[in-house]
Amino acid sequence: MTSNLMTSHEAYTNEHGKLSPFHERQAERNVRGAWAEWNGYKFAEYYYDAQYEYFCVRNQCGTYDISPMQKYMIEGEQALAMLNRMVTRDLAKCKVGRAMYTVWCTEEGRLIDDGAVFRLADDKYMLTCGAPMIAWLRRAKLGFTNVTVTDVTDDIAALSIQGPTSYSVLRTLNLTGDDALETLKLFDVREFTFNGKPITVSRTGFTGDLGYELWVDPAHAIELWDAIYAQQDNYGVHPYGEAATDMLRIEAGFIMPFVDFNEAHKTIHFRHDHSPLELNLDWLVNFKKPMFNGKKALLEEAKTGPEYRLVKLDIEGNKPAEEAWLYADKNCTKEIGYVTSAMWSPVAKANIALAMVKPDALKGDIYAEIYYTQELRQKMKVAKCELKDKPFWAPERARAVPPFQY
């Protein structure tokens, strides 16, 4: 008789990450074996060095594998109605061939997640977001009969190419389509042909710089990768991982789940989640829309004002204010908020942070109580913070049409 009991290591044998369609090539370049995980995919934390990859993106260009990002096709006569009930922006304003960044909330007006909606045809939308959303989409579909939601995450290979030379690299792919690649504006989406195969290109990204996202059949992923990397010597293409992305997005002022905000469905404690108003995403909340999930609650919140506001801070000195408390006074007696993300920004040459601050404290002084170590000694300093309206990194080239060539 054989035993059905597994030894401990066997119990985990099927739990290794799924491999991205680009994995084969990425594995060759992941020289330090720094793998992490994203939505069940084996995913690079970094390839060589996070700082180095960051500079590649800011000065040349880098590729970031967004295949693990969750992708859903929402199709049918009621696709717009269904999505418009769910998200806070008015998708009726999103024309075919455009994408919109948006958020969606619980009926209590608390943020479930953010993501992008691509309008691919009259009745066809693709929604992308960082974490699995199928359960919520199924609920969001209730009451609508003429719409289908399909998880296409594993059916589409997606690669983000970001940085000043990204357009120059894509030019060499000789993409053919109804519109020329150079005419794409920020948030445009177009279909092209690459080596006789369909490819969707959107001028979108998570770095605040010139960049594109490429969407292809997984069967053509390696061919696309090789064509891009054939330009490495000319335009300096390198892969970058999660760590570099985190630096790039802080400079651009983009928020990260479980860093700057908690997803409402994944918090337990009351008000440990956030409203879009707290996250300073008022511009995404269209109160003119007749209805969207959470509108009633957000209208109430708008009346009384949010508890916190997410702000950008320029902090004196060069010690990153990671996990710092914020105070209204230098003696740190009146607590007014906390830092959510912080870094020394090489391009802005500034000590920057994203922080949650109580709105009535925004008019006064803000001090950060920063803890750091110096040769194993614990140190603390109190640094003055300055509020910033604009992202720390928003170069002209990010929006220029046609894009700059190198």
Add this chain to the structure above:
Amino acid sequence: MFDSIIIGGGHNGLVCATYLAKAGQKVVLLEAGDQVGGLAKKREFAQGFNAPVANYVQHFSDQVVKDLGLSKYGYANQGADSPLIAVGSDGQSISVLGDDLEGASDSDQAAYKTLRRSLKKYAKALNSSWNTAIPKVGDNSLREIGVFAKMGLNIRLMGKEDMQEFLRVFSLPMRDLMDENFESPLLKAALSWDGLQGARLAPRSPNSAVLALLLKMSSSTEGGVSLGSSQLISALTQAAIDAGVTIKTNTRVEQVLVSADESTVVATGVKLTDGEHINARRVVSGVDPKSTFMKLVPADYQEIEFIGRIDRFRSKGLVGKLNIALKSTPKFSADVADNGRLILADKMDDIEFAFDDTKYDLPSEHPVLEVTIPSSVDSNVAPAGKALLQANVMYLPQHIEGGWSEQAKLAYVQKLIAVLEKYAPGIGELVEAAELLTPDDLEKEYGVTGGHWHHGEFAADQILMMRPTYGAAQYNSPIENLHLCSAGCHPGGGLMGAAGRNAAKEILR
């Protein structure tokens, strides 16, 4: 312009409409079918035979009878004039009327009296809570405190021992309550019936069977049954007309019209299937909550969590209706009164096993029945000399493998007649016509979701301020000026009228 549009002419719709009209409102009631009355409306399944699905009255609200002056229109709660009779396949029978048992052992008779005394006490303590809206929990208003305090006080005022006993038994499975009190398996089966019928419950199911039983004991009839619901519906209809309600039959609502601006979402009227729009200051839905929110109100205007809660409101009916036109009144082997309500189940396990099949989407292999002969008390329901038999059949799922085809139904009718034949030999030869209405038929013909008698399970998570769900439990809804008045609201189902009355009171508040 109307003050109120009532969607659906079920008894709660009629009650609500009449209260509103009596308060001076201009009210129109829209009924999709050719007559009002909902599940209790006339149904001529064979020439000269009138067999409403809801064919008897058990706990119609005394308050409604009084407020609407229904006695003027020929209706009165007649009390328990129809005995409950436990009928065994061996010819034994025990008859139950009021506090008295006939044919039972001395100890069962004594136990019954004691249990009745307690149950009546509990039923009385709960009565005030059936006849009022249950406020939202957490708004800490005086009203909230008042209603809950009164509920608590009524229960406390029963005295310590009765209160403790009530708190112990109110969620007991029927089986436990019966086993504690009685020795006769036949009696136990029959007495457990009223706690179970219409719900997805069997004797061993925990949850709210005792509470359901107490709800049925809420009127002065104390759970007794009067055959003939037609008088009730005709009285309600006349009362509505006299109060000034405009009743439009053959008028099907396709959609509740909703208008929204930056700050509010408001119901403004209805659109009919023929395209006509009728505007009103408010719309009151007398159809079940699922139909209301999943079919009539456009999804665009409803929050995702709310419609999700409506979607999972449990409303799968399990009771079938058997109507048989007979050449003459059947003769039962047991000694039973013609006007009795016969429970054909030898023991609680017969009910339990009948229920088990439905867990696997099968109709009961050995169904249990509640049989009445309405023609024995009302000569209008059958042609002279002939007889009408109506039975509630437990348990039939709405959907079975292969579907309820005509063939499947015919075969099941034969099975049911064979069951009846055991109790009334020769009945098969008396059959002139027979029909079986499955929950699926009830949904299709009466528009009630899942074919559920009570629009939704009467269960711990679906009663009081959670019926049908929070956000719509005070006879209102997240959409301004859209109200609910059906059995899908507190206090729930059966021919009761309390939901219709409570809704009107809330609207007029």
